[in-house]
Amino acid sequence: MAEDRCCFYMGPGTLKIDRRAFHGPIQQGVLQRMQAALPVDKRGIILLKGGDVQPVYTTDGEQLFRQESYLHYLFGVNEDGFWGALDVRNGRSMLFMPRLPASYGVWMGVIQGPDYYKAKYAVDEVVYVDDMAGVLAAAGAPCIHLLSGTNTDSGTEVQPPSFEGSDTLTLETATLFREINEARVHKTPGEIVLMKYVNHLGSRAHVAMMQGCKPGMMEYQAESIFRHFTYSKGGCRNQGYTCIAASGSNGAVLHYGHGGAPNDAQMREGGLVLFDMGCEYYRYGSDITCSWPVNGKFTPQQALLYNAVLDAHRSVIAAMAPGVSWAELHSLAYRKILGGLAAGGLLQGDVEEMIAAEVGGLFMPHGLGHLIGIDTHDVGGYGDGFPERIQRPGYKSLRTARQLEAGMIITVEPGCYFNPVLLLPAYEDPVHSKFLVKEAIQPFMAMGGVRIEDNVVVTETGSLSLTDVPRTVKEIEAVMAGAHWPFAGVRDTPVEQTQNSIAGVAAVPGIAVV
Amino acid sequence: MAEDRCCFYMGPGTLKIDRRAFHGPIQQGVLQRMQAALPVDKRGIILLKGGDVQPVYTTDGEQLFRQESYLHYLFGVNEDGFWGALDVRNGRSMLFMPRLPASYGVWMGVIQGPDYYKAKYAVDEVVYVDDMAGVLAAAGAPCIHLLSGTNTDSGTEVQPPSFEGSDTLTLETATLFREINEARVHKTPGEIVLMKYVNHLGSRAHVAMMQGCKPGMMEYQAESIFRHFTYSKGGCRNQGYTCIAASGSNGAVLHYGHGGAPNDAQMREGGLVLFDMGCEYYRYGSDITCSWPVNGKFTPQQALLYNAVLDAHRSVIAAMAPGVSWAELHSLAYRKILGGLAAGGLLQGDVEEMIAAEVGGLFMPHGLGHLIGIDTHDVGGYGDGFPERIQRPGYKSLRTARQLEAGMIITVEPGCYFNPVLLLPAYEDPVHSKFLVKEAIQPFMAMGGVRIEDNVVVTETGSLSLTDVPRTVKEIEAVMAGAHWPFAGVRDTPVEQTQNSIAGVAAVPGIAVV
Structure with missing residues (x-):
């Protein structure tokens, strides 16, 4: 059952993707590039912000959610409001999930807890977003690697995401964008x-x-x-x-x-x-x-x-x-x-x-x-x-x-x-x-x-x-x-x-x- | 031809909508409500901002454009980057269109001028957005009516749009939101x-x-x-x-x-x-x-x-x-x-x-x-x-x-x-x-x-x-x-x-x- 839960699958005749088989080699590739780019004492934790649901103008209509590309690349998370982290020192993977209101159970579906997502996304740990900065700090890494750079097709600046408690951490923005892009260029x-x-x-x-x-x-x-x-x-x-x-x-x-x-x-x-x-x-x-x-x-x-x-x-x-x-x-x-x-x-x-x-x-x-x-x-x-x-x-x-x-x-x-x-x-x-x-x-x-x-x-x-x-x-x-x-x-x-x-x-x- | 151009139509068997027949009564309804709500010397020009194309995160991918609801309601404009105006004193309608780069002709389609859109949208005048503040000022209206209020389904604040040259105009935000909403409640x-x-x-x-x-x-x-x-x-x-x-x-x-x-x-x-x-x-x-x-x-x-x-x-x-x-x-x-x-x-x-x-x-x-x-x-x-x-x-x-x-x-x-x-x-x-x-x-x-x-x-x-x-x-x-x-x-x-x-x-x- 746990094996099946960590698959993305749209039913008979479609492609069944074991997330561990798919994202494992991707994470390894990114880790190797980061390790090659950074001396041992500068290796910290990669942190990516996933996408949020976008409203249709000022109405309560919503755009159909499609996950942000970088978060999908490393973790394959379907849901909105997540963050993901990967420790460059040891490959430990973490997801940070939103704390949902009780009304979610009526309107959107069963509210699942960290264990559910830990199995679904085959990661080492899942905690709530509001605990993120504390968990990251407790990991004792020398820094947090964030995306920062320019998308060369759109010309858009990819800004490091802001989050509560980030002032208690050492943020590093010079490495991840280049290395994860280069990993994405070379397909597994x-x-x-x-x-x-x-x-x-x-x-x-x-x-x-x-x-x-x-x-x-x-x-x-x-x-x-x-x-x-x-x-x-x-x-x-x-x-x-x-x-x-x-x-x-x-x-x-x-x-x-x-x-x-x-x-x-x-x-x-x-x-x-x-x-x-x-x-x-x-x-x-x-x-x-x-x-x-x-x-x-x-x-x-x-x-x-x-x-x-x-x-x-x-x-x-x-x-x-x-x-x-x-x-x-x-x-x-x-x-x-x-x-x-x-x-x-x-x-x-x-x-x-x-x-x-x-x-x-x-x-x-x-x-x-x-x-x-x-x-x-x-x-x-x-x-x-x-x-x-x-x-x-x-x-x-x-x-x-x-x-x-x-x-x-x-x-x-x-x-x-x-x-x-x-x-x-x-x-x-x-x-x-x-x-x-x-x-x-x-x-x-x-x-x-x-x-x-x-x-x-x-x-x-x-x-x-x-x-x-x-x-x-x-x-x-x-x-x-x-x-x-x-x-x-x-x-x-x-x-x-x-x-x-x-x-x-x-x-x-x-x-x-x- | 001009008659046909001002129609929205998706081909044989679909609904052909003459924009003049559709939006004329809508504009009249809004004008009547605004006139009833405002003394003669407070009647100005309604100004609405249309939607812009939204990117997919930081990529050059784009969300399929769907026009903002209020602008569509009054004018039925398909394209992004437009503004629309309706003079409460006399019903005169105006559109403000974006000035497109020459590359648009290669990537997106023929660049049309104001006369084309004037016929297509059956309005009295079309000028470029960069001339908007000047044209509005020249109209000599006592004020510009802008949307401002709360969408009661989303809870989102509908903010008055900002635009260059707005500081040369008298802006009024107490009337339009209520009156246009009430018009939208009553279908033509x-x-x-x-x-x-x-x-x-x-x-x-x-x-x-x-x-x-x-x-x-x-x-x-x-x-x-x-x-x-x-x-x-x-x-x-x-x-x-x-x-x-x-x-x-x-x-x-x-x-x-x-x-x-x-x-x-x-x-x-x-x-x-x-x-x-x-x-x-x-x-x-x-x-x-x-x-x-x-x-x-x-x-x-x-x-x-x-x-x-x-x-x-x-x-x-x-x-x-x-x-x-x-x-x-x-x-x-x-x-x-x-x-x-x-x-x-x-x-x-x-x-x-x-x-x-x-x-x-x-x-x-x-x-x-x-x-x-x-x-x-x-x-x-x-x-x-x-x-x-x-x-x-x-x-x-x-x-x-x-x-x-x-x-x-x-x-x-x-x-x-x-x-x-x-x-x-x-x-x-x-x-x-x-x-x-x-x-x-x-x-x-x-x-x-x-x-x-x-x-x-x-x-x-x-x-x-x-x-x-x-x-x-x-x-x-x-x-x-x-x-x-x-x-x-x-x-x-x-x-x-x-x-x-x-x-x-x-x-x-x-x-x-x-």
């Missing part, structure tokens, strides 16, 4: 299995959208298929980010789907869609993009655009390995996309000159991909000792410019868009305009764009995509015509790409679909 | 049509859950059916509140379904479910609860419990009319529920004595219902000049103790629960215990509870439920066995209850399903 085998699970589910849901797609449907009806599939079949209540269900020219708007542009257009016969959706389980999310023709059949122009992006996608995955620079792969993607457009007559001149002249950023203004895990844009992309952000169009949107390392999971998401905001000024630009064949580009302007996105693990020797959706024109057309996916027979995928499969990820005891 | 015909729409969709989705329900399913799989149905068929991306999909003893937990209790139990053969879910369209939400046996067939004990609550539900709706005290209807619900339990042998003694002894609150610790509209727990329940909160068990949870007035929409949601947190101490209580027949109650303890909830408009002469789901034991069993709902033939509902139908709400030009 358990994290990789979990990311495989959300990719497997997300991939199947993309296939369900492909097969449910028809002209006249509203974009959000596809979003609803995705959400229903991943929730009802996989227990994914949330998505890591707002679903992007863009059709036609909306495909050129990179973060379409937000509150002001809520996937509310009708999908037109003859147009393309660009669907960027992932599902979240145990706070880890996938991030998958597929592009296809609404009516199931690519026009020659659509296929030209699509294949240019697919070439970039596959070339990048094939080139990924430890030591390879992500910024150079971004250039490789530009080389393939611009080369494809040039072969199709939309561009003229030398591709390397185009890249030097920043033509790449006109068609793909975003970065090639980002670290992914608990956060869709996961932490650790920039920092002391790593390459700085490159101040060039396109490149400046890269969320990391690091060299790849084994254990990273990163999205590979080249795209090519026809956005008048970028192209109309380029026609007037003396440098850009000489590469652009305006009359050949013009028929593509209504097409929006194509993006192809997998979530890829860097392995010791190369890479492994966790995503498994139809990718070639032939595969997509077959599946949209009703073919089963994955194909029972031999796929028409090149042999070197058969790694693009959810198979092949090593099993981890205690973490499995049951 | 357009609001009633919209509430009918979300009730119609929500009702159909509850029927879909009933018909999809089977032993062994996970609770969240039913939630997913609800969300998919209301989104894909009705364009409802959000719910006004977190879905409650409770089975078995979870039914006794009033706000089950939250992040710490995420509808993750398996629905067992022989048990009851209590599903409390509503859908949101144009920021107005329904709030509907149905209870039924997982296997489609009530046991005699389940039927006893269910019919006690249904008796309360129907008796309250039948008694609703202008001038009737909501607190007295709460007592009526207790009378019917306790009477039903007594008839079934679970209680002994006189029902009026039980009510006086607060036995009602042991079985129904929540209020009979709440005002509903933009907010699930809509504003205006308490305030100066209205009855104060009653400090008795059960009654103290009432979100209003007012007399009913025509145009109010209020939930009618009697329930009866078997929660050990309340009943175990009651067995030891000298007053309570004499009414409780412990050995007769015991077999009900695992049943959780039953709640039956409609959204009901108070009319000039009585009431009209906007909800239309199977309610009798016979209806539920028939629908779960596959019968169509609503029944084609004569319903087995008493004639006086045929008002419980979505028909009968007057049409409003400019607001219709197309």
Whole structure:
């Protein structure tokens, strides 16, 4: 029973995660980094503040609670109002729980005590938050390590949390942020299995959208298929980010789907869609993009655009390995996309000159991909000792410019868009305009764009995509015509790409679909 | 085109709302109340701050934007970062829009100017937020009316918003909160049509859950059916509140379904479910609860419990009319529920004595219902000049103790629960215990509870439920066995209850399903 209680599980057919098996190696990894960074007499206790329930404006409505990323990473606590601590000296783990009012038992559920949470979260001790400072002081550690730094995707300052009694303790903020971020960059085998699970589910849901797609449907009806599939079949209540269900020219708007542009257009016969959706389980999310023709059949122009992006996608995955620079792969993607457009007559001149002249950023203004895990844009992309952000169009949107390392999971998401905001000024630009064949580009302007996105693990020797959706024109057309996916027979995928499969990820005891 | 642009619409089969037709009468209502409350020389300009996008903790992830309730009420603006103003002297309407960075055009969509929003939101003028203080000053009004007060459901202070240049204006905070709340209490015909729409969709989705329900399913799989149905068929991306999909003893937990209790139990053969879910369209939400046996067939004990609550539900709706005290209807619900339990042998003694002894609150610790509209727990329940909160068990949870007035929409949601947190101490209580027949109650303890909830408009002469789901034991069993709902033939509902139908709400030009 205690064994089962410490599992996260959403029922038959979903991933059962033994928290000890999942968070044990994560805690060990963080401890090792902290121990390596600190002399023995400076090793104290890591303290993290979990999330609180957020109200909807001034009403008594509440946002659905999702745990704060760092606390989830170390402890996997579902409930709000918790703090967590890990002693760098000896690995001892503690949770601090809120003292709930008696009314909680009527409105929210049975009030559990420390022993319940100690078993559920497989920690060494659980006490109430109001006893936290005293318990920490009694532990006799030289200091309390707190988060402090800047999230390099949002630019937000991560402030050390304040708490009652903190003035009685020695607080240290120079180490934890860097070390825990670096731990999060390198996924454990358990994290990789979990990311495989959300990719497997997300991939199947993309296939369900492909097969449910028809002209006249509203974009959000596809979003609803995705959400229903991943929730009802996989227990994914949330998505890591707002679903992007863009059709036609909306495909050129990179973060379409937000509150002001809520996937509310009708999908037109003859147009393309660009669907960027992932599902979240145990706070880890996938991030998958597929592009296809609404009516199931690519026009020659659509296929030209699509294949240019697919070439970039596959070339990048094939080139990924430890030591390879992500910024150079971004250039490789530009080389393939611009080369494809040039072969199709939309561009003229030398591709390397185009890249030097920043033509790449006109068609793909975003970065090639980002670290992914608990956060869709996961932490650790920039920092002391790593390459700085490159101040060039396109490149400046890269969320990391690091060299790849084994254990990273990163999205590979080249795209090519026809956005008048970028192209109309380029026609007037003396440098850009000489590469652009305006009359050949013009028929593509209504097409929006194509993006192809997998979530890829860097392995010791190369890479492994966790995503498994139809990718070639032939595969997509077959599946949209009703073919089963994955194909029972031999796929028409090149042999070197058969790694693009959810198979092949090593099993981890205690973490499995049951 | 301009006519179409000022409509909110999610595509074929969904409700098309002409904002002028919807918000015009709302603005008029607020203006009339403000004018009645203020002498001519104190009439200034109402100023409301809309919502901003909220980040997910310190990441660059964003919460899906939902507009702040008061701004939505007066103006129906979808986008974040807006302010709205309404001149009490002459009804002139203004919006203040954010100045967006050029990168918005790449990431979020086409940057529109003031003329676009002027047409979209049918207002007299749109200027940028950074010009707001100057424009307000130039209008020469004696003051700016700002919100200030306490939300009586959350207890949160609604603070007047701060803005640059406010020190050059005369700010007035004593009037707007009270008057706009009172306007929100009294729904316009357009609001009633919209509430009918979300009730119609929500009702159909509850029927879909009933018909999809089977032993062994996970609770969240039913939630997913609800969300998919209301989104894909009705364009409802959000719910006004977190879905409650409770089975078995979870039914006794009033706000089950939250992040710490995420509808993750398996629905067992022989048990009851209590599903409390509503859908949101144009920021107005329904709030509907149905209870039924997982296997489609009530046991005699389940039927006893269910019919006690249904008796309360129907008796309250039948008694609703202008001038009737909501607190007295709460007592009526207790009378019917306790009477039903007594008839079934679970209680002994006189029902009026039980009510006086607060036995009602042991079985129904929540209020009979709440005002509903933009907010699930809509504003205006308490305030100066209205009855104060009653400090008795059960009654103290009432979100209003007012007399009913025509145009109010209020939930009618009697329930009866078997929660050990309340009943175990009651067995030891000298007053309570004499009414409780412990050995007769015991077999009900695992049943959780039953709640039956409609959204009901108070009319000039009585009431009209906007909800239309199977309610009798016979209806539920028939629908779960596959019968169509609503029944084609004569319903087995008493004639006086045929008002419980979505028909009968007057049409409003400019607001219709197309």
